[in-house]
Amino acid sequence: REIIVVDNVTKVYRVGDVVTQALRGVSLKVFEGEIISIMGPSGSGKTTLLNMIGLLDKPSSGRVIIDGIDVSRLGSREIASIRNTKIGFVFQFFNLINRLTVLENIEMPLIPRGIPKSKRIEMAKEALVKAGGDVSWLPKKPTQLSGGQQQRVAIARAIVGNPRIVLADEPTGNLDRASAKVVMQTFLELNKIGTTIAIVTHDPEIANCTQKIYIIRDGQIVSIQIPDTSKCIL
Numbered sequence: 001r002e003i004i005v006v007d008n009v010t011k012v013y014r015v016g017d018v019v020t021q022a023l024r025g026v027s028l029k030v031f032e033g034e035i036i037s038i039m040g041p042s043g044s045g046k047t048t049l050l051n052m053i054g055l056l057d058k059p060s061s062g063r064v065i066i067d068g069i070d071v072s073r074l075g076s077r078e079i080a081s082i083r084n085t086k087i088g089f090v091f092q093f094f095n096l097i098n099r100l101t102v103l104e105n106i107e108m109p110l111i112p113r114g115i116p117k118s119k120r121i122e123m124a125k126e127a128l129v130k131a132g133g134d135v136s137w138l139p140k141k142p143t144q145l146s147g148g149q150q151q152r153v154a155i156a157r158a159i160v161g162n163p164r165i166v167l168a169d170e171p172t173g174n175l176d177r178a179s180a181k182v183v184m185q186t187f188l189e190l191n192k193i194g195t196t197i198a199i200v201t202h203d204p205e206i207a208n209c210t211q212k213i214y215i216i217r218d219g220q221i222v223s224i225q226i227p228d229t230s231k232c233i234l
């Protein structure tokens with residue numbers, strides 16, 4: 001079953017007189033339970049594509065269908081609700097809020113859902129352990145943790161609401177090899193329990209751990225490669 005369908009999506013950015021065609025008719029389908037990666041040169045449209053899939057921004061034309069719902073027909077409030085319940089995001093620079101504790105960062109996506117505090121703490125703990133972290137981090141500030149540890153907290157925040165889809169933009173781009181390995185291990189474990197995962201990466205040793213590598217160049221998917229699992233970072 002297809003959980004993500006991108007159908008002939010284009011994206012044009014206009015900044016003053018500068019027009020950038022970031023996506024030029026991209027189509028792809030990701031099946032439920034798949035783990036895929038997206039590779040390509042800087043500026044080729046990888047982040048833009050991930051933002052379209054993640055409903056962070058609207059295509060200029062074409063359709064994005066998430067879990068059978070054609071999002072192009074929906075209003076922004078309905079789109080936000082799909083994003084918040086079905087999708088978790090992980091970023092290169094973690095995007096944690098440094099003045100909040102680790103616990104407050106992780107539980108944040110649960111607050112708009114009206115989940116009571118005690119339940120939020122329980123869910124945050126479970127997510128942090130699943131993400132390869134340690135509950136002793138919960139009262140700390142993110143800046144008291146290493147980069148690798150902060151990324152585990154960010155993954156915990158992404159998965160705390162049990163999303164069906166996790167999207168990651170260069171999740172290991174700022175990490176040493178050992179931390180990158182832990183992060184990839186975590187993604188594979190999440191995938192094993194049925195989470196669909198898409199990872200934008202420059203790192204062949206990350207892409208080779210996934211099931212399919214989409215190569216994007218100048219706003220178009222130019223090939224789909226079969227990973228060489230012997231070259232996976234694990």
Ligand code: ADP
Pocket residue numbers: 013014015020021022040041042043044045046047048049
């Ligand atoms: P990648 O992730 O592969 O590096 P991006 O998707 O970030 O590529 O960018 C694709 C192209 O679109 C680039 O030329 C970039 O400068 C441009 N772009 C991306 N986001 C914006 C934006 N918000 N406004 C204007 N141009 C943008």
Ligand code: ADP
Pocket residue numbers: 015042043047169170
């Ligand atoms: P990445 O490291 O994933 O390639 P970028 O540095 O391309 O990310 O983009 C970071 C942010 O800046 C994104 O939100 C993107 O939409 C925005 N952005 C990228 N290029 C431009 C641009 N030319 N003009 C305005 N915003 C941009």
